[in-house]
Amino acid sequence: MINLELPQRLTNSQSMMNSIASSIFRPVARKYDGLEHTEAPKELEMLGKLAGQGDGAVAAATKSGDERVAGIKNAGNMSGIIATTELAWGCCGMMLSIPGVGLGNAAISAVGNKEQKERFGKLYCAMAITEPSMGSDSAGVQTTAEQEGEEWVINGEKIFVTAGERGDAVVVWASLDRSLGKAALKSFVVEHGTPGMTVTRTEDKMGLRISDTAAISFVNCRIPKSNILGSAEIADTEEARRKAFGGVMQTFDNTRPQVAAMALGIARGALELTRELLKKEGVDPQYDKPLYSSTALEAEIYNMEADLEAARLLTLKAAWMADNKQPNPKEASICKAKAGRVGNQVTLKCVELCGTLGYSEEQLLEKFARDSKIIDIFEGTQQIQQLVVARHVLGKSSKELK
Amino acid sequence: MTEQLFDLTLTEDQRITRESLQRYSDTELNAISRSSDENSVPPKDFLDNSMMLGLSILPIPEAYGGAGMDRTPLSNVLNAEDLGRGDMSLAIAMLTPLAFVNTVLDQGTERQKEKYLTPLAAEKFVAATIAIMEPRATFEPSTLETKAVKKEEGYVINGVKSMVALGESSAFILVIADLEGEGPSGFIVEMDAEGLRYTEEKCMGLRPLELSRLHFDNVLVGASAKLGENEKTLDLQRLIDLSRLGTCALSVGCCQAVLDYVIPYVNDRVAFGEPISNRQSVAFMVANIAIELDGMRLMVLRAASRAEQGLDFHKEAYLARTLCAKQAMEIGTNGVQLLGGHGFCREHPVELWYRNLRAIGILEGIASI
Numbered sequence: 001m002i003n004l005e006l007p008q009r010l011t012n013s014q015s016m017m018n019s020i021a022s023s024i025f026r027p028v029a030r031k032y033d034g035l036e037h038t039e040a041p042k043e044l045e046m047l048g049k050l051a052g053q054g055d056g057a058v059a060a061a062t063k064s065g066d067e068r069v070a071g072i073k074n075a076g077n078m079s080g081i082i083a084t085t086e087l088a089w090g091c092c093g094m095m096l097s098i099p100g101v102g103l104g105n106a107a108i109s110a111v112g113n114k115e116q117k118e119r120f121g122k123l124y125c126a127m128a129i130t131e132p133s134m135g136s137d138s139a140g141v142q143t144t145a146e147q148e149g150e151e152w153v154i155n156g157e158k159i160f161v162t163a164g165e166r167g168d169a170v171v172v173w174a175s176l177d178r179s180l181g182k183a184a185l186k187s188f189v190v191e192h193g194t195p196g197m198t199v200t201r202t203e204d205k206m207g208l209r210i211s212d213t214a215a216i217s218f219v220n221c222r223i224p225k226s227n228i229l230g231s232a233e234i235a236d237t238e239e240a241r242r243k244a245f246g247g248v249m250q251t252f253d254n255t256r257p258q259v260a261a262m263a264l265g266i267a268r269g270a271l272e273l274t275r276e277l278l279k280k281e282g283v284d285p286q287y288d289k290p291l292y293s294s295t296a297l298e299a300e301i302y303n304m305e306a307d308l309e310a311a312r313l314l315t316l317k318a319a320w321m322a323d324n325k326q327p328n329p330k331e332a333s334i335c336k337a338k339a340g341r342v343g344n345q346v347t348l349k350c351v352e353l354c355g356t357l358g359y360s361e362e363q364l365l366e367k368f369a370r371d372s373k374i375i376d377i378f379e380g381t382q383q384i385q386q387l388v389v390a391r392h393v394l395g396k397s398s399k400e401l402k
Numbered sequence: 403m404t405e406q407l408f409d410l411t412l413t414e415d416q417r418i419t420r421e422s423l424q425r426y427s428d429t430e431l432n433a434i435s436r437s438s439d440e441n442s443v444p445p446k447d448f449l450d451n452s453m454m455l456g457l458s459i460l461p462i463p464e465a466y467g468g469a470g471m472d473r474t475p476l477s478n479v480l481n482a483e484d485l486g487r488g489d490m491s492l493a494i495a496m497l498t499p500l501a502f503v504n505t506v507l508d509q510g511t512e513r514q515k516e517k518y519l520t521p522l523a524a525e526k527f528v529a530a531t532i533a534i535m536e537p538r539a540t541f542e543p544s545t546l547e548t549k550a551v552k553k554e555e556g557y558v559i560n561g562v563k564s565m566v567a568l569g570e571s572s573a574f575i576l577v578i579a580d581l582e583g584e585g586p587s588g589f590i591v592e593m594d595a596e597g598l599r600y601t602e603e604k605c606m607g608l609r610p611l612e613l614s615r616l617h618f619d620n621v622l623v624g625a626s627a628k629l630g631e632n633e634k635t636l637d638l639q640r641l642i643d644l645s646r647l648g649t650c651a652l653s654v655g656c657c658q659a660v661l662d663y664v665i666p667y668v669n670d671r672v673a674f675g676e677p678i679s680n681r682q683s684v685a686f687m688v689a690n691i692a693i694e695l696d697g698m699r700l701m702v703l704r705a706a707s708r709a710e711q712g713l714d715f716h717k718e719a720y721l722a723r724t725l726c727a728k729q730a731m732e733i734g735t736n737g738v739q740l741l742g743g744h745g746f747c748r749e750h751p752v753e754l755w756y757r758n759l760r761a762i763g764i765l766e767g768i769a770s771i
Binding site for chain 2: 003073302307311400
């Protein structure tokens with residue numbers, strides 16, 4: 001039965017996450033934004049321990065039993081959305097710096113075998129996909145993995161690895177045979193300290209400054225044969241190859257809504273702060289007049305709230321589909337596209353609406369506006385999401401619609 | 403009671419109704435959409451035949467000849483979406499008596515339900531409508547220039563109402579007027595009341611809806627014609643919000659029709675040696691229609707489901723209207739754009755949808771759910 005309100009369990013976890021965000025993140029968000037490239041914030045250690053057993057998502061912090069009524073579930077994907085939104089509301093950079101909950105952990109818990117989950121579960125695992133000559137085009141990975149005896153030998157260069165320096169290990173995407181394209185793409189767990197693996201730099205960024213973003217090089221880096229995630233077989237038919245790569249890409253069906261949730265949190269933070277500042281100056285929109293009888297300022301607020309609410313519902317829908325085992329690649333991209341762009345537009349507009357208060361470092365508005373930009377880029381840019389949606393809607397292959 | 407989860411699954415009843423209304427929309431409405439627009443009137447027996455769907459009879463209590471079903475805002479928005487997909491004007495025409503019924507059920511007294519709903523529970527289509535909008539650029543529902551004054555024998559109404567759906571053929575017209583000393587109130591005026599004059603109001607779109615301007619010149623109604631009589635005062639906000647959700651749902655249906663129409667067109671249309679949908683500039687426009695349309699739909703569903711659960715839904719309805727007014731027109735204009743010059747020709751329906759969708763940001767008090 002159609003109901004778009006959140007059940008009690010989720011609103012409880014929402015307020016718990018919000019109190020963590022407002023008591024732990026917000027007070028130090030400005031400080032760590034200025035102290036980039038520092039050690040992982042000590043304020044996050046406790047949270048990391050809570051999140052604990054390498055379950056991957058930030059949602060682990062609130063993990064409790066799934067709820068199921070009449071065959072319908074509101075489970076891990078949805079609670080992940082709730083937790084991510086609230087924590088990103090506090091500070092998205094700090095959320096991404098919680099020890100133990102890297103994207104690599106998500107990959108291990110999604111495709112790792114039991115032994116791997118035990119071995120790597122307690123490590124803080126980053127995810128390394130992007131390379132200097134390859135961005136959105138995941139199939140263009142040039143890093144290679146060659147089998148020699150009981151080991152894999154990794155060679156290549158990775159960039160933009162979130163928590164690539166602070167983490168304990170990195171999940172690396174590499175090709176077993178570059179002539180075979182996407183099908184030969186596999187992921188491998190490489191622990192820090194493995195000879196041949198070097199963090200070559202960390203990026204100075206516009207936003208998410210507290211989160212470390214590393215470049216890592218692999219030169220004849222040898223890891224045990226058992227560190228490959230999933231099968232080492234390369235699909236031998238065209239069909240099977242497409243399927244194999246599809247499997248790799250399926251991770252995004254779960255992760256894109258979570259990244260969309262970051263945009264929801266940042267934008268809501270900006271919008272709430274804007275409303276607070278405006279209220280002190282006597283502007284407090286009450287949805288009581290038609291849009292065009294409102295002031296321009298009020299109308300902007302209404303438009304932003306409408307767009308943000310649409311983005312929020314689209315994100316919940318995609319996560320709800322994942323929780324209920326309905327295929328959701330189109331919906332995952334739809335919510336990421338809408339939330340990514342709305343998150344950016346809202347935060348930028350909030351800075352403008354609040355004038356010098358918005359632009360000044362005295363408030364967090366300018367920080368939200370810097371942080372929000374990357375959400376419309378990582379985990380698939382706005383343009384990639386539109387491409388995915390368009391292919392689904394139009395029934396086109398990636399060959400037809402490039 | 404088990405707590406309700408976030409859920410987007412239709413009930414069995416909703417699914418069955420949805421299937422049959424979509425079929426009706428795709429065949430019956432679709433077939434007469436263009437000719438009704440050209441003739442500015444639906445085919446002769448269309449509205450009578452539409453009674454087989456039972457839309458307005460369903461919620462009328464059995465005692466007054468109806469089916470006595472629960473009134474459900476959620477099912478009403480699903481129905482409005484499905485009918486709007488076939489043709490927005492015809493959908494509004496069919497839903498106009500229902501909007502009147504819903505409002506009387508909501509805000510009328512028992513006596514009024516009996517008096518005004520019984521004639522609508524007939525085999526033939528009996529029109530009844532709501533008149534809120536006024537012919538002013540700066541019109542807003544809370545500031546009405548149509549005035550009512552209390553007299554000994556009832557109320558005297560003066561003013562002009564604009565874009566009244568089925569205005570001339572309605573047996574009952576619920577007029578929202580500013581009652582001296584009390585504020586916005588509703589009065590049920592019967593067809594051809596003394597002092598009531600009709601003029602035809604041809605518009606850019608919604609042409610089969612027989613939109614009329616109604617001129618009230620000292621129209622006298624009895625004390626019992628005031629909606630709610632002396633028992634309750636008019637909740638105008640509720641009426642406006644429920645109407646906005648109805649029109650938003652219609653726009654979702656119409657925008658779905660746009661999307662469904664442009665997909666095969668851009669896939670078949672060849673330029674520079676390949677389908678134009680192989681180009682990102684075209685494909686991304688289609689993707690954005692899909693993205694925004696789904697957002698509109700979820701906003702409407704959330705507000706309607708809150709209304710159904712008895713929760714406050716004013717803010718949700720306001721935001722749904724804000725989004726739909728903006729995005730529906732964007733989708734309407736892009737629908738024409740994607741067909742290029744062909745979209746501008748009346749051979750294709752996209753120009754008709756473009757004209758109809760322009761109304762979404764304007765309509766008030768129509769299609770209340």
